[in-house]
Amino acid sequence: MDWFGGLRVLSLESRRSEEMATLIEKYGGRAVVAPSMREQKLDLTQPLAAFERDLRAGTVSALACMTGVGTRLFLRELVARDPALLELLKGVPLIARGSKPLQALKEFGLTGVNVPRPHTWQEVMEALAGRLERGQHAVILEYGEATPTAMLRELGYAGIRVTSVPVYRCAFPLDTAPLAQAVRDVVLGGPDVLLLSSGTQALHFLKYAEKMGLLDETRAALNRLVLVSIGPACSEAAADLGLRIDLEANPHKMGILVRTAAEHAPGIIAERTLRKTG
Numbered sequence: 001m002d003w004f005g006g007l008r009v010l011s012l013e014s015r016r017s018e019e020m021a022t023l024i025e026k027y028g029g030r031a032v033v034a035p036s037m038r039e040q041k042l043d044l045t046q047p048l049a050a051f052e053r054d055l056r057a058g059t060v061s062a063l064a065c066m067t068g069v070g071t072r073l074f075l076r077e078l079v080a081r082d083p084a085l086l087e088l089l090k091g092v093p094l095i096a097r098g099s100k101p102l103q104a105l106k107e108f109g110l111t112g113v114n115v116p117r118p119h120t121w122q123e124v125m126e127a128l129a130g131r132l133e134r135g136q137h138a139v140i141l142e143y144g145e146a147t148p149t150a151m152l153r154e155l156g157y158a159g160i161r162v163t164s165v166p167v168y169r170c171a172f173p174l175d176t177a178p179l180a181q182a183v184r185d186v187v188l189g190g191p192d193v194l195l196l197s198s199g200t201q202a203l204h205f206l207k208y209a210e211k212m213g214l215l216d217e218t219r220a221a222l223n224r225l226v227l228v229s230i231g232p233a234c235s236e237a238a239a240d241l242g243l244r245i246d247l248e249a250n251p252h253k254m255g256i257l258v259r260t261a262a263e264h265a266p267g268i269i270a271e272r273t274l275r276k277t278g
Contacts, residue, residue, distance in 0.1 A: 096113065
């Protein structure tokens, strides 16, 4: 099988950029990796103090862990304040949005409940709404972007008090030259395929295009590419940004993302070309 067959494949991966490039090339693609974000740790002093107060008072009814990175950072700083707080946390229902936060909890000797697939914020919201009663208090460990307004609204309708703890935010990378070049390449018709392993990657790509004064051109150009998402949460975020997702990895892993794109993107491109010329 020819897989990508020499197609130009753009990835916006940051933390695992080298691994992504290797995977793309393994499947016969010409890899272009432009890191789109970096995790920016926030000062947790005040949120941790408030969480500790509520935890000791027994008023934390559930803790929702949205990512492995955020969960690990939060627990590390919580333990630094007082290791005994982990024992108190064992009495709190811990809701995990997928395997990564679940693994982070296990590293600290904690047991969480994984929400059903596709592990989006809707499943977390439903788990909290189904478990908690009116007047109870849920704490959500935010990741990258703020807790979705729709999630806060629905939990508010259910009478659940919510505290969002921003553990880290996603900022542009320190070196934005590759990202800027990727925007220009997309506008000029360079890549054939765009791989997205998070919704924040798509958001940052469009934000940087806007910063360059090329937002409209970038949106129009992205319609030509085959857009491949790592999973439902990513696809949903891309759709909210007005992007059309052509393929979705299942299961939702980076290797499957690349393989899915390599297997199906050439056929999609050939079909579109035929429609244009037919």
